[in-house]
Amino acid sequence: MxxxxxxxxxxxxxxxxxxxxxxxxxxxxxxxxxxxxxxxxxxxxxxxxxxxxxxxxxxxxxxxxxxxxxxxxxxxxxxxxxxxxxxxxxxxxxxxxxxxxxxxxxxxxxxxxxxxxxxxxxxxxxxxxxxxxxxxxxxxxxxxxxxxxxxxxxxxxxxxxxxxxxxxxxxxxxxxxxxxxxxxxxxxxxxxxxxxxxxxLNTLGPDQMRAALAQSGVEITADADALAALSGGSVGAALRLSLLDGTRMYGELLGLMDTLPLMDRPRALKLAEAAAQRGAEEKRALLFNLIDLFLSRLARTGATGAPPLPRVSPKEPSLLTRLSPDARQGRIWADVQQRVSARAQHGLAVNLDPAVLVLDTLLSISESAPSKAPSA
CATH class of the missing domain: 3.40.50.300 (P-loop containing nucleotide triphosphate hydrolases)
Structure with a gap:
């Protein structure tokens, strides 16, 4: 072929x-x-x-x-x-x-x-x-x-x-x-x-994920536990994350979210401009997937009282707990997830300016953060 x-x-x-x-x-x-x-x-x-x-x-x-x-x-x-x-x-x-x-x-x-x-x-x-x-x-x-x-x-x-x-x-x-x-x-x-x-067919656990990634023949530089968490147990998604440097992208997103409730606007703008570059369609789609995942993990943290497993990074649990300290805030994040996901899908489908779409999504998240969240 x-x-x-x-x-x-x-x-x-x-x-x-x-x-x-x-x-x-x-x-x-x-x-x-x-x-x-x-x-x-x-x-x-x-x-x-x-x-x-x-x-x-x-x-x-x-x-x-x-x-x-x-x-x-x-x-x-x-x-x-x-x-x-x-x-x-x-x-x-x-x-x-x-x-x-x-x-x-x-x-x-x-x-x-x-x-x-x-x-x-x-x-x-x-x-x-x-x-x-x-x-x-x-x-x-x-x-x-x-x-x-x-x-x-x-x-x-x-x-x-x-x-x-x-x-x-x-x-x-x-x-x-x-x-x-x-x-x-x-x-x-x-x-x-x-x-x-x-x-x-079912999703894979961390040990199965390691074995599957090892036999793929693709050079994996990211942590297997992080890939398992971000991929939801999907080997295909884990390979895509690895090939597109998705764990680094999620780390950048966590860093930005750690500035809430007052989001670092210049940092958000830099992320939006990077996602809007010519030829960045796949990475842009991945960014929206990671934002959706982050909001989902926030909602689950508030609903259950504990960050979900497996952990993506050592710093993620404290950030999730700070931004989603209780069930009420968890419900807020669940609503935000549904709203921004629908907005992103529509925007990508009708070819809205990608930088504006990313920035609008990030600011919508910022507006929903608890205003008196204690420092991590």
Whole structure:
């Protein structure tokens, strides 16, 4: 695949999910799939759900390699093979080699495609992307082998694409398995959900996060505990934070918030101007995510009486406690979070001046800080 080809199912700077052979922290999901396979109850449609970045795509590619490389379970005769104990397939297996090179004829990956007219990546999976699967099923059915489709993400399908997929799920091709990845399954058509078996993937703890980051091949300079806290247990989010220097950005945000209730205006303006620089779109989006996270942690501190775990930095707990000393202030921060998040999303969508948007967000936070907060 050309380096210039957009890959919406891959985080820039990180390996593609098909290159990650091991999946960490999702043993129960793997075990559920293996049980269905070994008992001959393999469903034709599987919905892999969970937050972004917890391993749904990695699991889908592991399942694809496994299905295409593993013979069907026997009916229990004297020469029946041992039940499969793992989804692991050796990298040297011919199927694994073909999958790695993108040349496996029994596998099709569906993502947002490039619009041939604009030459830009579409914002949705369109009906033609789904209808193209008909040709794939017809061409690959001659040898009678399995066929696997990965749709990443099913959330990206427009209405027509979703309806076309629904028809395939209602009348599935023989020996075909469709793996649908969804970050928000409640937004999918109920009829699509009802025709799939769901595998729910969970967020990762700090130790699992360390292991997952270690195998990513990406140089990680940030503290693993900080990444676990800021990412919400999502490996994908942690990699993004690391690649965009997100822990440093959050540290700058904490430093600014430590000047409340009288926010340091020049410091706020400097942060806003940095976020408004040309080519800083990803960092700007990350900044708003970090602001949202900070407000969420403030609200939880007030509601529970203690800063949430894991801790991002040694200084963060005292700051959260100072700015959110009780349940009343926690409710104020929860309202602020909802208001500024909606404002930021709208502003980014309509291309408001980013410096003004960032500064407006920071000043809104300043106005809601307790006026007589004691010094940290």
């Amino acid at each position: 050309s380096d210039e080809t957009p890959q919406p199912d891959r985080l820039e700077g990180a390996p593609h999910p098909r290159e990650t052979l091991q999946l960490i922290g999702q043993d129960s999901a793997e075990a559920a799939f293996l049980e269905a396979f070994n008992t001959g109850k393999l469903h034709h449609g599987w919905l892999l759900s969970g937050p972004r970045g917890v391993g749904k795509a990695t699991l889908a590619w592991r399942i694809a390699r496994f299905l295409l490389a593993t013979p069907d379970p026997d009916d229990g005769g004297m020469f029946a093979p041992e039940p499969a104990r793992s989804l692991d397939i050796s990298p040297d297996h011919p199927v694994a080699r073909r999958v790695a090179s993108g040349g496996e004829p029994g596998l099709k990956s569906v993502t947002r495609s490039v619009n041939p007219e604009t030459k830009r990546l579409r914002q949705q999976i369109v009906v033609d992307d789904i209808r193209a699967l008909n040709g794939f099923f017809q061409m690959s059915s001659a040898d009678g082998g399995r066929r696997v489709v990965i749709i990443d993400a099913a959330d990206d399908m427009n209405v027509n694409a979703a309806n076309a997929l629904l028809k395939m799920l209602e009348e599935p091709p023989a020996r075909a398995t469709l793996l649908l990845l969804s970050h928000q399954p409640s937004a999918l058509l109920p009829t699509i959900r009802s025709r799939c078996r769901t595998l729910r």
